[in-house]
Amino acid sequence: MRLMIRGVFWFGLYLALILSPLLAGAVLFDPAQATSSFVYIAIACGYIALALMATELALVSRFGGVAGAFGLDSLLQFHREIGITSLLFAIAHPLFLVIDGAYPIRVLTPSVAAPWPLTVGIAAFIAALLVVGLSVYRRHLRIPYEVWQVSHGLLSIVLIGFAGAHVLGLGRLAAHPVVRVIWIAYLAIFIWMFVRYRLIRPLLQWQHPWEVVENREEHGHSTTLVLRPTGHAGFTFEPGQFAWIGFGRTPFAFTQHPISFSSNGDIPSHDGTIAFTIKRLGDWSQEIVPAVQPGTRAWVDGPHGVFTIDREEGAGYVLIGGGVGITPLYAMLQAIETRGDVRPVYMFHAANDYDDLTFREEIDAMAERMDNLTLVNVLLRAEDDWDGERGFVTADILTRYLPPRLFRRFQYFICGPGPLMDAMEKVLPAIGVSGERVHTERFDMV
Amino acid sequence: MHHRIVSRVVILLVALFIAAVALFTVAATARSRPMAAATHRQENPHADIERTLECVECHTVGLGTVPVTHRSYATPTCDSCHRRSPRVLVPHSIAMGDSRCLLCHGDPTRDHGIPLGHLAYETRECLLCHPVAPDRATRQPPPAGLSRAYAMRIPHPLGGFFEDCLFCHQIGAERGSLPDNHRYFEVEVCTECHKPADTEE
Numbered sequence: 074m075r076l077m078i079r080g081v082f083w084f085g086l087y088l089a090l091i092l093s094p095l096l097a098g099a100v101l102f103d104p105a106q107a108t109s110s111f112v113y114i115a116i117a118c119g120y121i122a123l124a125l126m127a128t129e130l131a132l133v134s135r136f137g138g139v140a141g142a143f144g145l146d147s148l149l150q151f152h153r154e155i156g157i158t159s160l161l162f163a164i165a166h167p168l169f170l171v172i173d174g175a176y177p178i179r180v181l182t183p184s185v186a187a188p189w190p191l192t193v194g195i196a197a198f199i200a201a202l203l204v205v206g207l208s209v210y211r212r213h214l215r216i217p218y219e220v221w222q223v224s225h226g227l228l229s230i231v232l233i234g235f236a237g238a239h240v241l242g243l244g245r246l247a248a249h250p251v252v253r254v255i256w257i258a259y260l261a262i263f264i265w266m267f268v269r270y271r272l273i274r275p276l277l278q279w280q281h282p283w284e285v286v287e288n289r290e291e292h293g294h295s296t297t298l299v300l301r302p303t304g305h306a307g308f309t310f311e312p313g314q315f316a317w318i319g320f321g322r323t324p325f326a327f328t329q330h331p332i333s334f335s336s337n338g339d340i341p342s343h344d345g346t347i348a349f350t351i352k353r354l355g356d357w358s359q360e361i362v363p364a365v366q367p368g369t370r371a372w373v374d375g376p377h378g379v380f381t382i383d384r385e386e387g388a389g390y391v392l393i394g395g396g397v398g399i400t401p402l403y404a405m406l407q408a409i410e411t412r413g414d415v416r417p418v419y420m421f422h423a424a425n426d427y428d429d430l431t432f433r434e435e436i437d438a439m440a441e442r443m444d445n446l447t448l449v450n451v452l453l454r455a456e457d458d459w460d461g462e463r464g465f466v467t468a469d470i471l472t473r474y475l476p477p478r479l480f481r482r483f484q485y486f487i488c489g490p491g492p493l494m495d496a497m498e499k500v501l502p503a504i505g506v507s508g509e510r511v512h513t514e515r516f517d518m519v
Numbered sequence: 520m521h522h523r524i525v526s527r528v529v530i531l532l533v534a535l536f537i538a539a540v541a542l543f544t545v546a547a548t549a550r551s552r553p554m555a556a557a558t559h560r561q562e563n564p565h566a567d568i569e570r571t572l573e574c575v576e577c578h579t580v581g582l583g584t585v586p587v588t589h590r591s592y593a594t595p596t597c598d599s600c601h602r603r604s605p606r607v608l609v610p611h612s613i614a615m616g617d618s619r620c621l622l623c624h625g626d627p628t629r630d631h632g633i634p635l636g637h638l639a640y641e642t643r644e645c646l647l648c649h650p651v652a653p654d655r656a657t658r659q660p661p662p663a664g665l666s667r668a669y670a671m672r673i674p675h676p677l678g679g680f681f682e683d684c685l686f687c688h689q690i691g692a693e694r695g696s697l698p699d700n701h702r703y704f705e706v707e708v709c710t711e712c713h714k715p716a717d718t719e720e
Contacts, residue, residue, distance in 0.1 A: 099546045113547045117540040154529040
């Protein structure tokens with residue numbers, strides 16, 4: 074309930090932030106600035122576009138309250154979809170000006186003679202196209218994640234700076250002092266968020282360094298890094314949560330990666346050691362991570378995430394994982410065992426083949442120890458002597474193992490490739506599981 | 520499941536934002552209707568010879584001739600939007616003297632009235648930009664300069680009770696008031712310009 078109240082509060086605040094410049098512009102509208110309806114539409118679209126873009130950073134800058142209410146993966150998705158939405162409103166802005174004929178088309182194209190507020194507006198528009206376009210098509214363009222992350226941040230600064238100058242230098246509504254003050258406050262908040270995100274937060278991290286103590290190979294082309302806090306006690310985390318990690322002499326590097334904990338946060342007299350398991354998928358995970366040596370300085374920003382069994386009440390748990398998506402589910406299993414939780418647990422572990430079953434020995438051993446754990450391995454390509462399930466995780470496989478009727482009262486946690494999660498989000502409601510009991514974790518946004 | 524909820528929330532927000540755009544447009548249009556015509560994009564009435572290098576020498580924000588939204592524009596950009604149009608020439612003699620233009624042209628709401636953007640100019644400045652048309656230099660101005668205004672036609676008889684125009688048409692009266700620029704006219708001269716509706720000049 075508290076989470077819901079927090080969610081309603083933050084959502085209401087977000088709506089107020091987006092609409093308040095437009096509302097102030099309408100209330101304080103000076104009739105001397107009168108123009109045509111199409112220009113009003115263009116102005117309103119521009120205001121909403123800039124307000125959406127200026128608040129985008131707040132969604133992903135890891136504010137505890139916001140992330141705690143919605144979950145960082147949901148916020149990342151919201152950030153992405155709202156980014157596309159804001160671009161559509163930004164496109165509508167010049168489009169309606171041209172339709173109206175208020176400005177000749179040549180004024181809306183870059184030229185030396187153009188007024189500077191128009192020039193910076195055009196620059197902001199191009200920056201918006203790049204910010205959204207490079208994010209949506211990063212994979213098609215084969216842009217490395219690290220390069221994209223740096224360019225995304227820099228282009229966003231250019232975008233907000235130029236767009237703010239455009240509104241203040243040209244804005245019809247921003248002629249009113251109150252509206253100007255509102256926009257200046259927005260820009261100041263954006264700068265503060267950026268400074269907090271890129272300067273203050275790393276400074277705080279700097280006081281809490283970590284050290285890599287082990288780097289070991291895992292099945293499924295994965296690597297587990299074990300980290301130990303240096304000069305501090307570390308932190309506890311809920312099973313299923315994740316943290317942003319990076320390496321280097323300082324935590325000021327732009328590139329940090331969200332990785333789920335694969336260790337147990339519930340070990341009694343925990344020494345602070347934590348582990349992350351990373352699949353070799355991109356440049357960072359293929360080249361940097363396997364080469365990390367014990368003793369390497371690491372920086373950890375966490376814990377984050379609401380994909381955890383600690384926040385969902387149920388009569389039992391069903392954990393459905395594929396590939397390296399097994400990592401947070403493995404952390405959940407460890408916590409359930411440590412706590413002596415006797416509620417039934419069903420794990421469906423999907424992989425391409427037997428060698429891809431990350432943590433298979435560890436989970437097999439847990440299945441031996443835990444009477445309440447039912448382990449079902451599902452392989453896409455299996456040897457003839459494979460006695461487990463074959464193919465994909467389907468409704469047929471699920472209903473064959475899950476207890477009739479009681480399965481509707483379980484909580485379902487799914488992590489893995491997109492198609493697996495998409496399929497489960499259709500299959501589970503189809504067999505009678507309430508959507509509120511289905512939880513997924515998606516970070517593969519760009 | 521959360522990601523579907525997020526997508527639905529985004530769709531809901533888009534609908535909300537579109538509604539906000541529509542509401543803003545309606546509100547702004549309603550508030551600006553009386554001014555809309557006056558503030559439509561103006562053409563540049565100046566010929567090359569009378570243009571200065573800096574438009575803002577004359578068109579300053581302080582004088583109200585440059586919209587506040589244009590305050591950041593440099594002069595070379597004026598032409599980008601404001602097409603040049605033929606300048607307005609005075610189509611009659613100026614025998615009355617250049618200090619009395621506003622006597623006839625002072626009301627922006629009347630035919631040949633001074634444009635709203637010119638209200639801050641001194642009378643003596645009119646002829647700087649509006650010289651007399653050479654082919655009409657000897658022509659007399661229409662009566663009181665109100666050539667086609669509705670007021671030049673008197674819609675009632677002038678006998679009896681109506682002989683004293685000022686009995687009804689007083690300066691400052693709520694009904695039937697005289698324009699402010701008629702303040703110094705004597706009642707005897709009214710009919711020099713204003714004819715009963717059924718008479719011709």
